Amino acid sequence: MSNQQSNFDYLYFLMINKYTLQFLDNTVEQKYQEYQLSSKRKPMLQKVIKITILIVIVKSIALMINFNLRDVYSTLGYLMVTIGFILILKFQPRLIRWVLIIINYGVLSFYYEPDEGKTQYKHQLSSALIVSYQFIVMNTGEFIDTLVQVISFYSFYLAYFMEYQPDYSISLTLATFLLSFLLIITFYENASAERSKFKLTIIENKWDEIFQNMIVEPCIIFNYNNFKNSFMLKKSIDFIYPMESTEELKQFLRNSKVNQSHKINLEDFIFQKVQQLNKDNIQIWNQKLIILYHKEVHNIYYSILSDTSPVILIKAKPIKCQKNENDSELENKYQYKYKILIKSILHQFRLSFQQPFPNLHTIFKITVYHYLHEKIDKQFIASIKIDKILNQLKLIYPQKQITLENFQKRSKISGHKDEFYLILMEVFEIMISKQIHIRIINYESSSKFFIYGIFIEGAKEKLASRLHYYQRSLQALEISNQYVSLVLKSERRQVN
Structure with a gap:
């Protein structure tokens, strides 16, 4: 029963009143009005503003050539109307629907102007331009707005015609009514098609949301x-x-x-x-x-x-490594590295018996170093969490105070994570200062690291030689007496 009720609610959510062509659900209707506002009504009012500004400019030039008091008033009127349109567009965009309707009715005043010696063809051209403009504006409104405007406009045109043409033809009057009816049907079909398209867009977006969440x-x-x-x-x-x-x-x-x-x-x-x-x-x-x-x-x-x-x-x-005929050679290499690791650990244990406290941090550091070296040949590009790596390095170097500047947790850096880990270890090993400060400068497609600290005499050349091994991860490297700066090679792309 609950599923049937939810299906009914969803159908009601997308139903349209067949007379007014409005969605029965107020939320959907509001979304549709916002869509119409951004895609049609705002651009239309912007075009009207540009037209009125052009008219003001032309009239101002005409006033400079031939001063006419009537033209002064009309120019000021256009200017005030333009300012009003700009204010509405910026501060009250929801009123644009009604403003366009008012503009459409205001255009009728040009049609009703006295002839003043106009030629027949000039009057016909003006009438055609006015009607064309009205139809363009009506296309940005709702069907109910268009219905009222078509009926009122053609009633005005017919009344105007009957006033100045007493011997009018009844067939012409009938043709006016039929044409008005045809226009209403056309606007109805267009408005219905637009709302159906919007409804399909809602359904498609809903399925996309469901699919992505799965x-x-x-x-x-x-x-x-x-x-x-x-x-x-x-x-x-x-x-x-x-x-x-x-x-x-x-x-x-x-x-x-x-x-x-x-x-x-x-x-x-x-x-x-x-x-x-x-x-x-x-x-x-x-x-x-x-x-x-x-x-x-x-x-x-x-x-x-x-x-x-x-x-x-x-x-x-x-892709995981698969066994082949070179497996024995690889195993020999790994055995050699592990032998080196074991020898290093035994050597540290021998030293620890001669000191008051065992040097366990050194053993831990060597173990991590060899472990990371084993992984770097098989590693691929991945996201690097800077704060996580530095927290681990603080365990390896407890005697050093490591601080971080300009770090944002949301910022993502991609590269070879283990190689970056080893690069930091190489730099920390060379530095003799207990305080190490790291500063990060984020660019659009990369991040630059500054590692500040004091170096051992002649350590710059040694560090440059050791970091050369990780050149596939480094885009830029600079070593000075006070800091090391480096830029990681990243797969991120700059968006144009």
Whole structure:
């Protein structure tokens, strides 16, 4: 029973009064009025303001050439009206609907002006321009507004005609009524079509919201716009590469090579699939594909929901190393590194027996250092949490006071996390000062780090040599006597 009631409520939510063409739900009607205001009525009033400003300029020039007191009053009138329109547009935009109606009725005053020797053709042209303008303005209003205006305008035109043309034809009067009725039917159909289109937009947005909320695993969701012939980002959920805009989505799709063949990128591949699905009217779910993006190989699973605006879902995972004939060689390398690690730990234990307190922090530091070195060859680009890394480094270097400046928790930096960790360890090892201050300057597409501290004599060359090992993670590096500045290579793209 509750499901039936909810379905009924949703149907009522989208129902339209067939006479006034208004949504029965006040919330939906208000949203529609806001849509009409931003897409039609504001632009129309802006055009009216530009026209009246142009009229004021022309009349002012005419006054300079031929002074006429009547023209002075009319010019001031246009100027005051323009100022009023500007104030309404800026401070009371909800009144624009009624202002446009008033303008339409005000235009009738030009039609009712005395002839003053106008030629027949000039009068006909003026009449055609007035009627055309009125129809354009009526198209920005509601159907009920248009209905009242069409009836009142044609009643005025007919009365004006009967006043100045006593021997009028009854057939002409009948034609006026029929034409008015045809115009009302036309405006009714157009208004009904616009509201139906808005209703479909609400339904489509609701399904998009439901679909996005159902997805909880890391992925990106975007759709294909048939009219603009391009992809538009809808949502990114903890994707392996930071993606917050359509421009970043396009960069990812264009720089991703499919099946490592370098013959087609992911954007062209998805585009071809969308065109094929639109033709066959089918869906694709969880299809596997291998891509190469910035020298990183990934398994991706893509789904395409074919519709008027197809929705594409992509999930990606880094490819795990598979065993091959070189496994024994790799194992030998790992065994060698672990032997070095064990020797280092034993050496520290020997030293600890000669000192009053065991140097456990040094052992912990060496262990972390070797552990990170084991991981860096297999690591891919990911988001870096600066505060988390510094908190861990404070455990490794308890004797140092590490402070951080200009850090915002919401700011995201992408790069090779473990290499960045090791870079900071290399810098901290060289510094002899107990106080280390880190300052971050955020740019649109990167972040620059300043690490302030005192160096050992001749340590600059040694540090530069050691940091050369991490050059794939560093975009820029500068070492001075007071600080080290570095910029990480990032996958983020600047939005134009």
